[in-house]
Amino acid sequence: MPLPAHTAAIEQIYEQHHSWLYGWLKGKLHNACDAADVAHDTFLRVLAARNAAHIREPRDYLTTIARGLVIDRYRRSAIESAYLQALAARPQATIVSEEDRALIIETLVAVDKALTGLGTRTRQIFMLSQVDGLTYQQIAVQLRVSLTTVKKHMIRALTECALIMAQP
Structure with missing residues (x-):
């Protein structure tokens, strides 16, 4: 689709539905700043998709994107919390810079994303x-499978992790 048509469609969707989306997110997240961030990120996704002129049900489309972003936000928060708890439980005081902390959390989120995309058996073998x-x-x-099966699943899991980690 030509860029001007996409831009015009985005403008129209934004003008007609942004305040509704923000209100809906504010009700879900109970935080105005988080709602504004997710609404912004939702429209960035629509902008990047370059299919705005083909959207027939904008609210359904925006809700689907926003719901996924909210889930990602909760997942990231849970991972960050678990990391901080693990760090606090260490016997010796560990000092981690804010930059390193952010990189570690990004890595953990990426690994979580890779593991979520794996099948149950592959994920179980990887975790074991x-x-x-x-x-x-x-x-x-333990799983009553062949050694070859374990190796096959580990190759798949490690490949997925490597692919996720290689993304910018």
Whole structure:
């Protein structure tokens, strides 16, 4: 679609639905600043999609995008909280700069995203290996699968993690 048509469609959708979206998000998030951020991010996604002229039900479309962004926000918050709890539970005082903390959390969010996209068996095998520290043989025995199956699932999991980590 030509850029001017896309821009005009975005302007129209924004003018007609931004305040509604903001109000809806404010009710969901109970925070005006977070609602404004998610509404802004929602329109950035619409802008990047370059399909605004083809949107027939703007509120449904905006709601779907915003709902996904809210879920991402909650997931990120849960990961950040778990990281900070793990850091606080360490026996020695660990000082992590704000920059390193942000990078670590971004990495954890990316790994979570990769794991969420895996099948149940692949995710289970990955977690047994990387979190519980089991060997591939121990995993195979515990899950009653072949060693080859464990290796296949680990290759898939590690490949997904590497692909997610390689994205800008």
